[in-house]
Amino acid sequence: MLILKRSVWVSLGIVVAFLWGTPGYPQNGTWTTRAQLPLPLASAAAGAVDGKLYVAGGWDCPSTDLSYKGTLLYDPDTNTWHRKADMPDFQLSAATAVVDGTLYVIGGYNAGLALGTVLAYDPRTDTWTTRSPMPTPRFYATAGVID
Numbered sequence: 456m457l458i459l460k461r462s463v464w465v466s467l468g469i470v471v472a473f474l475w476g477t478p479g480y481p482q483n484g485t486w487t488t489r490a491q492l493p494l495p496l497a498s499a500a501a502g503a504v505d506g507k508l509y510v511a512g513g514w515d516c517p518s519t520d521l522s523y524k525g526t527l528l529y530d531p532d533t534n535t536w537h538r539k540a541d542m543p544d545f546q547l548s549a550a551t552a553v554v555d556g557t558l559y560v561i562g563g564y565n566a567g568l569a570l571g572t573v574l575a576y577d578p579r580t581d582t583w584t585t586r587s588p589m590p591t592p593r594f595y596a597t598a599g600v601i602d
Contacts, residue, residue, distance in 0.1 A: 490534045496523060498548040500560040504578050506531065509539070509558050511576065512546045522547065522565070526576065526583075540581045542574060550598035559586075564594040 492510065499513025508529040515523035524546075526539040542560070549563030549570070558576040562569065569592035575584050 489531070490529070490536055493527065493536050493538075494523075498563075499523070500546065500549045500551040500558075500563070502551045502553045502558045504553055504556055504558055507578070509576065509578065511558070511560055512542055512549065512563070514547060528578070539578075540576075540583060542576075542583055543585060544572070546570060546572060546574065548594045550593075550596040552598040552600050554600055559598070561598055562589060562593040562596050568592070569594050 495516040496510065496513040497516055500511045502509055508531070509526060510529070511524075511526040513523050514521050522545040524542040524544060526542060528537045528539050529535075530537065545565045546560055546563040547565065550561040552559045552561070556578065558578070560572075560574045560576070562571065562573075564570055571588035571590070571592040573586040573588055575586050576582070577584070
């Protein structure tokens with residue numbers, strides 16, 4: 456229990472340091488409603504590239520199949536969604552990261568099995584490629600980019 460308490464305090468400390476230590480951080484911003492996703496999704500991968508939001512895979516909530524391997528692009532300048540290339544296979548609850556303009560979808564699961572799959576989406580060419588897999592399959596993981 457002590458470890459849990461420490462991690463909560465560390466997380467809270469990071470948030471407080473960010474809020475107080477970031478110049479110009481809005482303390483009383485406002486929320487606005489923008490265009491909705493074309494379909495309700497859960498457990499999708501998401502990342503921003505060049506000011507646009509990409510959402511890939513996940514659960515297609517109203518579908519009987521439930522697995523979705525499509526890619527959607529949200530353009531905040533036009534407030535519109537656009538359909539892009541499908542992922543090679545379903546990847547649910549995957550980690551995501553953006554490096555040098557490429558969206559990486561890492562791990563996740565499919566058919567109840569954890570995946571080691573690493574997919575890379577290039578928005579410039581609207582293509583997905585398979586990269587070297589992780590040594591240990593994981594889902595509900597988190598990815599981050601440093602430098």
